[in-house]
Amino acid sequence: MTVIKQWNIQNLNHSGSSSPPFFDFQLERNDHMSIHIGSGYIGSSNLEKSTPNQEVIPSPSPTWTLKYSLYKFSFSNDQECHVSINGGNPIYLRAGQGFQMDAHDLPITSFKISESGITYNFLGAHK
Template sequence: MGFRIGSYYIGSSEPQISIANEEIIPSPPSNWTSGYNFVYFTFNNDADCTVLINGKDEPLFVRSGQGFSIGAEHPPIYSFKIVEDSIPFTWAGIY
């Protein structure tokens, strides 16, 4: 298996509040031909919530303060949605 190395970081510049089922990963710059694929990704939540990752229909429960993260050995993250409204969170990714 190859090793993936990211080039740049992006993420929350301040704490955010979720809107139900809204994509938290921003659209890429207009001159890109594809979206972000994060080889490292971390999500931190301040309330219990469920999330949808990469378009899957099966939500994952994330306990308050537990968070969620992936590294280069995992499939990249290209979509991340919080199912519930009003969940305080931050995120960061390396692509």
């Protein structure tokens, strides 16, 4: 980690002691951290119903050269189901459990629902 800024703070309103308490704070940067500046949002326009192996994340417009890479993602499911994230093994979700990730997690490029008939909606932020 790299120290970006360090602060020393004294409690000037402290009473009853000849020396006020002293607090030392520092803001650290993890070298694996990056800042995401988004370019837009995608999501369900209505409640949707899955088909077997349903890819939740749509393909971007034909003018794009890459598929969506979501740095924020939220999924809500009304029934129990299994989902595969970025081609991984199926993960069980209870009815109503949903799934959320943010910029601290690995970006999502694929999110598939294994079962048919699952009502869901989603929202994502992309670069």
